[in-house]
Amino acid sequence: MTVDDYIENQLPSCQVLLRRLRQLILNAAPGITEKISWNVPFYTYRNQFVCYLNVLRNDESIDVAFLRGMELTDETGRLEDRGRKTVKSLVVRFLTAADEELVLTYLHEALLLNETQPRKA
Secondary structure, three states: OOOHHHHHHHOOOHHHHHHHHHHHOOOOOOEEEEEEEEOEEEEEEEOEEEEEEEOOOOOEEEEEEOOOOOOOOOOOOOOOOOOOOOOEEEEOOOOOHHEEEEEHHHHHHHHHHHHHHHHOO
């Protein structure tokens, strides 16, 4: 399955959000790649997972999950851990300009973490 296949298999309302989030992530920095892992789109930078997109079925929103989310600055308090040890995510239902800016803020910090403090394999 490709990321395009994943998007096409979602509800139309989610497809729009997924396409825009995908575009934001891929354009955030040169070298970001995408692939399907664990049945959802994952995004990598410098051979390390950065984030993934997951459709939340209960309310047709998208979970933008950052693999090192616990290490991110969260001044807005919008990142949710839901009991996860390292992952935190931003739940997006409608992608406003403010939400896009917030996604990019978290994403740039996550990319910087991968550059300056890479995890050991």
